[in-house]
Amino acid sequence: ETGVTQSPTHLIKTRGQQVTLRCSSQSGHNTVSWYQQALGQGPQFIFQYYREEENGRGNFPPRFSGLQFPNYSSELNVNALELDDSALYLCASRRETNYGYTFGSGTRLTVV
Amino acid sequence: GNSVTQMEGPVTLSEEAFLTINCTYTATGYPSLFWYVQYPGEGLQLLLKATKADDKGSNKGFEATYRKETTSFHLEKGSVQVSDSAVYFCALSDQPGGSEKLVFGKGMKLTVNP
Numbered sequence: 192e193t194g195v196t197q198s199p200t201h202l203i204k205t206r207g208q209q210v211t212l213r214c215s216s217q218s219g220h221n222t223v224s225w226y227q228q229a230l231g232q233g234p235q236f237i238f239q240y241y242r243e244e245e246n247g248r249g250n251f252p253p254r255f256s257g258l259q260f261p262n263y264s265s266e267l268n269v270n271a272l273e274l275d276d277s278a279l280y281l282c283a284s285r286r287e288t289n290y291g292y293t294f295g296s297g298t299r300l301t302v303v
Numbered sequence: 304g305n306s307v308t309q310m311e312g313p314v315t316l317s318e319e320a321f322l323t324i325n326c327t328y329t330a331t332g333y334p335s336l337f338w339y340v341q342y343p344g345e346g347l348q349l350l351l352k353a354t355k356a357d358d359k360g361s362n363k364g365f366e367a368t369y370r371k372e373t374t375s376f377h378l379e380k381g382s383v384q385v386s387d388s389a390v391y392f393c394a395l396s397d398q399p400g401g402s403e404k405l406v407f408g409k410g411m412k413l414t415v416n417p
């Protein structure tokens with residue numbers, strides 16, 4: 192198994208811009224979740240996808256959106272970036288229920 | 304809603320010292336409980352978990368017991384090593400509307416000195 196890979200590792204964007212973060216999960220991992228981890232805080236749940244459909248969402252505005260693809264990759268899109276969006280974004284995936292999540296190393300987004 | 308409260312630190316220990324990191328939770332139902340570890344520059348790694356009351360999770364010398372009566376899941380290790388230096392997160396599983404998300408505490412940074 193190759194683990195969960197996220198790209199890019201670091202990114203700097205300007206306020207108001209849009210950004211796409213990518214995640215490549217292990218084969219067979221049909222559930223993927225995205226988390227936002229602000230500096231010094233625990234990760235906060237953004238949303239979850241199961242078999243390419245969103246099936247859970249945390250307390251994040253609609254400008255945070257996602258996609259999951261049949262090849263077990265996924266994307267997190269953030270529109271109209273704000274300074275407070277600066278954080279580490281983590282992708283986590285797993286197989287069916289009761290299997291633990293595997294986390295990627297994250298993408299560090301800085302909004303200036 | 305469900306929540307996790309844990310010791311925040313930072314904490315500095317000497318090698319071979321005893322470690323306890325307190326974690327308490329608030330939840331409806333019977334969530335699974337987890338400890339995750341985050342090494343510098345890396346993502347989260349599952350350290351151990353427990354899925355029901357009185358279960359004990361253990362891994363790499365770390366242990367935690369699911370205590371329903373005190374709603375706690377404290378992490379312990381009898382003798383820490385320099386390589387245990389990391390940030391430790393307590394978490395519970397929550398299943399809103401059929402999905403499953405993890406609710407994390409704020410994390411505790413541990414530094415172990417030789």
